[in-house]
Amino acid sequence: MGLADWVATVFGDGRREIYECRECGANLASEEDDCPYCGPTDVVQIELPG
Known part of the structure; x- marks a missing residue:
């Protein structure tokens, strides 16, 4: 994610x-x-309150 x-x-x-x-x-x-730094790993989705 960029700035x-x-x-x-x-x-x-x-x-x-x-x-x-x-x-x-x-x-x-x-x-x-896949993480560009770690390769295949567990990715978590975080839902933000709106």
Whole structure:
């Protein structure tokens, strides 16, 4: 997730969930199943209150 994506998430663009690698904590795009840093790992979906 780049800076622009993070800013859009914080300030609201309708997005209500983030995807994070359980291994290293990297934020991932919703369509990614593998972490670009750890490879295949467990990805968790976190729903944000709206």
